[in-house]
Amino acid sequence: MFTQQIEEQISYLTGDSSILFQLPEQKVLSPFSRKTCEFLQELSECVRRENAVLAMADVAAFAFWCRKSHLDKMALSYKSMAQNRLGRGVTFHIVPSNVPVLFAFSLSAALLSGNSVVIRLPEKSTLQSELICRCINLVCEKLEFWKRRIVILRYGHQEEITKIISKLCDARIIWGGSHTIQEIRKIPLPPSALELTFGDRKSAAVLGAQAVLETKEMNPFLYDFYNDTYLFDQNACSSPRIIYWIGDKEQVRFARYKFWSSFSSYVEQHYKIDAVTAIKKWEQAYYLSAIYKDMKIIHENNYIIRVESGGLFPEMLEHTVPGGFFIEAQGETIEGLLPVLNRGCQTIAAYGVNREMLKRVLLERKTFGPDRIVEVGQTLAFSLVWDGVDFIYALSRELSLL
């Protein structure tokens, strides 16, 4: 149990300390068990109702993700594996502050694998997390089975608390920057427990010049690209930072002009630029020009700063900054993009490029990154396979018969 002193540092959004400490006694479930799907469906409906007025887009996306038909579809794809598997037990999740609904996806993935859940939320409360936690509590009142399986709490930087909870868990899931992960990794886990870490990654986009030139109605494309980038200040792991154009030089020149001139006015209408971000973008553009040579800085104003490079080099993804900063390169094949497809690369967003073919090339070339290829507009979509890890497999264990 926690001492009185520690207890005072914690605020519980769901559950309490007595529930927390009995979590290891809770039975595990099979992946996609009927009970779990029922709980998430209820949660989906409750969140949808509660969000009706505020209509927060990220909250709506979560409710949509765990709606019945999508759960059924996911369950189907895990159908045969689920027969031989069970959850691991207690999962302990640590999530960052700036993607407010991430915790709900992390929770759902752990529940669907058959586990109980402890989530540490960041200290700063958000409308999104308040709403979803309220719904979890409402559903738990209705489906009492779940009351003793979910604990959501907040506490400051008390390593002591993380230490105690870590002792209880069978799996620890850390979302956050490299520093956070390193710090939390120092805290021991029980010998049989495993750890999943989802650290800092960066992403690129591949745009087909011909497809862009052939696009008659640009707005849906611009809307999608904006959501991939500026919606989260181009600071989500999956936000494209390097833009690689496929096509011959002439084609690419026209396509780039068409794309950036229309995107530029779209961004100006929707984004608010702050001074420090603008200064940092310029600093980075000059820095790159100095160290790589033969770069070209392109800008109309400070909303979009692009650095055009003759080629891409391995550490270039690391040399980008958030808030509307792009390194651009061009080639007739995907070959020119390969140098940046290393461990730090998470997602490729593609437009006007055959994703199947792209996947085949990357498998054949055996690059260290990316872990996913999505259509432009889908970079933020959550999936049970994340950073190359299948949650359902990772958070359950197989009972094998030999």
Added chain:
Amino acid sequence: MLLFDFDFSESPYQEDKAVKDIKFTEKLMLLTSFHQKNCLYYGEMLKAVQYKKESISHYSELPFLPVGLLKRLTLSSLPEGALYKVASSSGTSGTNKSRIILDGETRIMQQKALTAIGGDFLGKKRVPMLVIDRPQTIEYENGFSARTAGITGFSIFGKNRTFALKENMMPDYEKIQDFLYRYGKESFFVFGFTFLVWNFFEKLSEMKEYYFDFSNGMIVHGGGWKRLADKAVSRTDFQKKLKEIAGITQIHDYYGMAEQTGSIFMECEYGHLHCSDFSGIMIRKPEDFSVAKTGEKGIIQTMSLLPGSYPGHNLLTEDEGVILGEDDCPCQRKGVYFQVLGRLKQAEIRGCSDVYTAD
């Protein structure tokens, strides 16, 4: 490398807008071309923005570098084998420090410009000087910090230089009393970094049984308000408290940075910071870096004609400021006068990268 001859014997606040526009444009363009040719990194940067000097008609159109670059790149325009010293920024935020390459000529120019600028406020006659710092700050030549440079530079205006703090940064009360007893009846000069000056007078005020009479003293302080802003001490609080505690009425702030040689912007008796004939200020808007109007807040850009050994003549700071006017300050000094509003604050960035540690 000395590009220009300056006349340091006259007041450095003489050029009005019409004269400055022409002279400053011509000289800053020369500096830009000079560094473009001699500093490899700078040359690449100007190439990247396709700088063409033919298209420049006013100095406001010249390229400027974000000051943070000087923390990440060592920029030098000196020929190989030339002698130089490295100055570094104070770096209070604990991040990397700038490395500023200064050759002998640039250092001499810096000192001469400071003499001309400071002399305009402090007079030509040297008066006794009390430094609000410990003697070790200039003895331990730990490189060449902004504090060291400030004390050494301003020492030309003083004699009988006395350090008011002990090695442990606590006031040396006996020494201070002795200083005031000897020199306090006539004018004297007090110099120090803003937060040290504030801490110092706070400490003095705790000594209830003594009164320290600084009424004949003139204080020059600089180094920024960040630490005082953290303690919620405003400019007005600062002035009020110093008057209350020690009877000081003549207080001059100055704005400047280690990264730009020659940019020392002194505060006049009307509370305005002034550009000298060697330096310039512009305020830029965040959306597109276009020039803001007088009275409009924005990002401070500083320019100086002195940096000959490195391309630091045209820098974009991370400070917020506002131009108050030009050529018409009641103190009679010509040139642009302005106010610094403090460090620009980074808006909260969304997204998942390394945010947990910051919360």
